[in-house]
Amino acid sequence: MTSIYLHKTFCTLGRAAVAIPLFLGMALAVLAATAGAAPSSTAPIAAQSGQLAKVEVSLTSGLSKVGEPVAIRVSVTQNSGRQAGAVKLGILPEVEGLEFGRPQSGGRRSYTSQDSRGRVVSTVTSTYLIEVIPSGPGEYLIPPISVTVGGEVYVRPVSAMDLRVVEDLAASDLLFLERADVPKRVFEGEPYTVELDWGWDSALEAASLNLRIPWYGRQDGVVELETPTAGQLYDFPVSGNQRISVVGLPDTTRDGRKFRTFRLRRRYVATRAGTVDFSRSIFEFTPQSERGSRFIRGRGRAYYRPLDPFSIEVVPVPEEGRPIEWTGAVGKFEASREALRRDVDAGEPIDFELTYSGMGNLEFFPAPDLSRMPAFDGFRVLGVDDEKGAYERVIKYDLVPLSASADEIPGVPLTVFDTESETFVELTTEPLEIRVRKVAGADGPDPFGEKVEEEEQPPAIVLRDIAARPSDQGGTGGSFFERGPGAGSALAALFLGLVGWRVLRRVARANGDPASAEARRRRGALRSLERGLGSSDPKELSVALETFLAARTGTEPAEWIGQGALPEGAGMNPAELPQELQADYAQIRQDLDAAIFGGQASRTPDPARIRSFARAATAGGL
């Protein structure tokens, strides 16, 4: 294997002048290695001769800063001339302080071809990257890993890979990432807030930013709550490919440097007991390079600022001592009450407000039901308006005192699991003094009627009665459609429909397209005439008649001016029209001409006469 390695190195260099001293140097190195020195972990190890594939396993970097991405690269090169074997990565070793990501499925493939003495030799290289996540600074030894190619097992590299992870000291000056204190332990249902602040030296211009928070949105048994925010919101790049809304804070000064500062604040509530883990968060920052022009600048080196992992233990609310009245309120609350108007007439509603504030699951417990409390028997609750906020909850009741004897609104109890004392406490508001004035007619029973415990009864489903009358006597009714025409008839109708359509289409269109402008004009001639006959002006009547005749005969209206008789041709055969109709037309024409050109207005024909002629002519086949 050593000789192969040397041969490969020599060929890679390729120049004899350079190769000889290097060859000597490498030979010394190999001698040292064979004498017991470990080879570099990043050095690729070629496949043994006679093996199907060349397998190389190495770290992308033997030295990395905390937070800097580092991975194991597995490269498998096979000759594509023979059947390429399947690649399977073995179980990754366990290394204290290191976690390994999942290998990329399928890897990345590249193909190369080269001419070898007139023969084309093609190779395919599959490359897999396995992310390495160090827990912190230190030196880590990663044992060789096994790779199976086409059923043959390769263990690479021959010796353990050495990974050294160091603090990014420069980053600690230029960046910061810190968190506010979180409780070490919370109860189920108790909200908690996670707050991260980060920033960078404001003198630097950012080329790229990334806040890596792998835990965000991936914690089981946790529900994110609405978090009140104040300040300018920004979409900040998170975990490489997503953006989340964060708050931009005013620049802060640390050790004499000004920092651009952002804050991520989220409220959560744990829904089950266990541990909520927050893995290492890293703020990654790459400044713009100072070199190059304003428009063509390279990227500088990346800086990484890590935040150590932390966790919160979630414990269940104890069963012991849990009162029946407890409805799930957890936290440290304060309760207050208020009524805008406390001097009312009997039967008038009071706007009674209960306010709960403090740290707790204010959104998650039901509002106290006053109608179930005996102390409120003298009141009627007409409505409840519940406004839930992150730190305050206001419940408004429309309370109606039922009699003038009511002189206070009793205190409203709420059982809360106090997370400080870790006991169940009853939080009761102070009674609120009111005055109810008696009004005339208000004496007597409850104006809203007797308070009845309303129980929802499901609608009764009972067996329906028999049908007593035979169907021929209208019992259940007979049906014309009871006996069908037969499937054959239906099929025949379908056949008739399809064939009839084509036949009708052919027959109807023998004389032209029925949708043509001329055909539509002919069909609409009578309607058009009706519109024209609305006038008593002989000229307009004449135009209407001429338009009608032109439409029906496929001619132009002008051809009918002064036409004293129905002519032959032009799509019509006057000989087939009754003689009376011809005479009628001649008379109408004469009257119109006399009225228009002779000034004899009295001879203007009655529109009804023209209409009658037009209908008769249409019916007669004009």
Place this chain on the structure above:
Amino acid sequence: MVRMAWIDLRVWLLAVAVSLALGTTGLAQTAGVGAAEEGAGEGSVRWRAGDHEGALQFWESKLEGAAELPSRERARLAYNVGVAHHTAGEPLRAAAWFESSLRLAPRWDDAKANRDLARADAGLDPKDMGLVGGFVRFFTRGEAEWLALLGGLLVLLAGAFDAFRGGGWGRGPWLAILLLPFFWTPLLGHIFQGESEAVMVIDEDGAALYGTPDTGRERLGKLNQGAESLVLDRLPGWVKVLDRGEERWTDEDSVLSLMR
């Protein structure tokens, strides 16, 4: 002499007693007739008079060989039989009768409601025939034939408009053709379902299945209560049914025909 008088007295007493008994029955019957709806059938009159058993027998006897009766009347009789069985505490059997009634009158709300109630009382799931199945079963065979006929006529009508008017009407026939699946699905559904008889399992323990009509042979499974199956053949006391594509024999008493 005295002995003869005593015999005569006994005869008279017996006659009076018989008369009284007959009179009472007659009054009861008269009262029953009076309580039934006008035009009610004989079975309904018996039912209203409280003679549920008699009414059930009457309706069942009417249904025997009732092929000449209109399907609505057969549906009514089957429905009434279902009501009688449900009232008698046999919801599974009642569900089968309501189902057979619905096959004759598919949109009868009362039958549907009673079927659902009976199925629920028998511990069966609600009947779900799916969208297409429900659409097919929404119509009787006769109605489905009329609907298919209407589809053909619609094509003809739309074609006539296209032929004589043209223009935008030209789309009409194609639209009608596109609508043909709607018009033809019920009929095709009925044709594919065929007129073959179906049965429903009315035995609470299910219907045991055998390869041959012989209880001495190995049992090859069972149809659960409420399951429906096509009838392929019959032998005295036995019915050949289809179970997951396999032909099996089952006891005639554990199933009820849905064809009336």
